[in-house]
Amino acid sequence: MQRYSALSLLRGGLNGQKSWQRAWRDPAPKSHYDVIIIGGGGHGLATAYYLAKVHGIRNVAVLERGWIGGGNTGRNTTIVRSNYRQPALHNLFEFSLKLWEGMSDDLNYNVMFSQRGAMFLGHSDSDMIRLAERGDAMRAAGIDAEFMTMDQLRKKLPLLDLSDKARYPIVGALNQPRGGTARHDAVAWGYARAADALGVDVIQNCEVLGIDRVGGKVTGVQTTRGPIGADRVGICVAGNSGQVAAMADLRLPIESHLLQAFVSEPVKPMVDMVIMSQSIHAYVSQSDKGEIVMGGDPDLYPTYSQRGRPDRIEGVAGQCIALFPALSRLRMLRSWAGTTDMSFDGSPIIGTTPVEGLYLNGGWCYGGFKATPASGWTYAYTLAKGEPHALNAPFSLDRFETGATIDETGAGPMPHHR
Amino acid sequence: MLLIACPNCGPRAQAEFTFERPLASIVTPTETLPDLIHKLFTRENPRGPSWELWRHTYGCAGWLKVHRDTHNHQISAALPVDMETPS
Numbered sequence: 342m343q344r345y346s347a348l349s350l351l352r353g354g355l356n357g358q359k360s361w362q363r364a365w366r367d368p369a370p371k372s373h374y375d376v377i378i379i380g381g382g383g384h385g386l387a388t389a390y391y392l393a394k395v396h397g398i399r400n401v402a403v404l405e406r407g408w409i410g411g412g413n414t415g416r417n418t419t420i421v422r423s424n425y426r427q428p429a430l431h432n433l434f435e436f437s438l439k440l441w442e443g444m445s446d447d448l449n450y451n452v453m454f455s456q457r458g459a460m461f462l463g464h465s466d467s468d469m470i471r472l473a474e475r476g477d478a479m480r481a482a483g484i485d486a487e488f489m490t491m492d493q494l495r496k497k498l499p500l501l502d503l504s505d506k507a508r509y510p511i512v513g514a515l516n517q518p519r520g521g522t523a524r525h526d527a528v529a530w531g532y533a534r535a536a537d538a539l540g541v542d543v544i545q546n547c548e549v550l551g552i553d554r555v556g557g558k559v560t561g562v563q564t565t566r567g568p569i570g571a572d573r574v575g576i577c578v579a580g581n582s583g584q585v586a587a588m589a590d591l592r593l594p595i596e597s598h599l600l601q602a603f604v605s606e607p608v609k610p611m612v613d614m615v616i617m618s619q620s621i622h623a624y625v626s627q628s629d630k631g632e633i634v635m636g637g638d639p640d641l642y643p644t645y646s647q648r649g650r651p652d653r654i655e656g657v658a659g660q661c662i663a664l665f666p667a668l669s670r671l672r673m674l675r676s677w678a679g680t681t682d683m684s685f686d687g688s689p690i691i692g693t694t695p696v697e698g699l700y701l702n703g704g705w706c707y708g709g710f711k712a713t714p715a716s717g718w719t720y721a722y723t724l725a726k727g728e729p730h731a732l733n734a735p736f737s738l739d740r741f742e743t744g745a746t747i748d749e750t751g752a753g754p755m756p757h758h759r
Numbered sequence: 760m761l762l763i764a765c766p767n768c769g770p771r772a773q774a775e776f777t778f779e780r781p782l783a784s785i786v787t788p789t790e791t792l793p794d795l796i797h798k799l800f801t802r803e804n805p806r807g808p809s810w811e812l813w814r815h816t817y818g819c820a821g822w823l824k825v826h827r828d829t830h831n832h833q834i835s836a837a838l839p840v841d842m843e844t845p846s
Contacts, residue, residue, distance in 0.1 A: 581806075583804040583806075584806055592797070592801040592802070592803070592804075593801060593804070594800035594801050594802075595804060596802060596804050597804055597806070597829070641777070641778060642773075642778035643778070643781075643804065643811075643829050644829050644830075644832065645806050645829050645830050646829070646830060646831070646832055648832075650760045650761075650773060650774075651760055652760055652772070652773070652774040685799070685800050741796065741799075741800040741801075742796045742800070754799045754800060
């Protein structure tokens, strides 16, 4: 692998950018792999990378139906944080955050991770009590969390509507200073390049059509580029997990919904943190290009269409404008939708399945991007050892029938948590 | 946005409706445990047409059965909830 550095940039600048190699190969599928990962999103590529790097398993293929990072990895709002209340969740996401902090060096790829702070606004006394409980739980686990007073908010975010007349009056906030954003495409490309350098075959335009089993054990997959054998197969196709798992006659506790995201035209810096809300579900940040990135509730009905409903755009824009009135002057540049695996407790599934040799990573609801490195790391461990790591053991597929759900919002069996 | 023909009110925008659950996932008091798990959690989650339970929440507040394709959004039927579902 050609290493990227300040020197290589300089060299490129002097020779007309002719010295760059392609970032990863375009291999034809081999007849057999130790591990096949279905899905070339950030999670799948990270899994392959950690399989090769941590566990020395390099005879690995990542099969992607479309192109690398063309699914939800490139459709999210790029927020990274670990401010969850429940231990199973904040342990996983904090482990992830620590991997984020070293990711650019580790991958030799600038993922533009920017720890600008991720903040939940509180709109009422009860909001603040819930935020205090969350902050206490985080600090008890050694995760950074700090209350923001109104004075601090005024200084930090002068464009936030902190007046008494605000549509959503703000009374305080809980900040996680180490939270922030990253460049989502770079995460997929960085992991693809680093995995490829360790010998992993990243195979694009290769759709899995079936999962082969002999005597109840997985032996490989059928694809649009022919059959490929494998000792172990890992599903990692958030949005379509149910469809792929059905190839092995599994039914998952997942419903497929849409989540939309929106960006405005680019403007000069006006929001230098990630702003979320405890009671309304809008979240706002500003990309490095200057676009205001916005998101909110999912579309709240099952669909695979990747086409968002327009009333949601209006709703989210209304919430964001209520928080930041200045946003009303901006034009919306783009909106898009991704199909998300909504699980029935709001938490992901990473682990084994009842089919021998078949593993599952999915159910990320609308919170998968920030987990990319930890998801890959724990899934690689699970695929290598045949059993989950302590970090992902609570996120088992059978937790719904045993009642051990990880329900951060206490919403019960509904596939649309917030 | 979907245009859903409420049996009581006629065609209305999706914004007036809420999706409840797949019609096959309505839980009755006499479910066996495996059936209950299927209905609450391991639902079919089809990529294609299926029957669903919706409510005209911000209209007549009535329940309705909708036959809808989750891939192309085509709605082929919207019936009162007490009408028998065609097989």
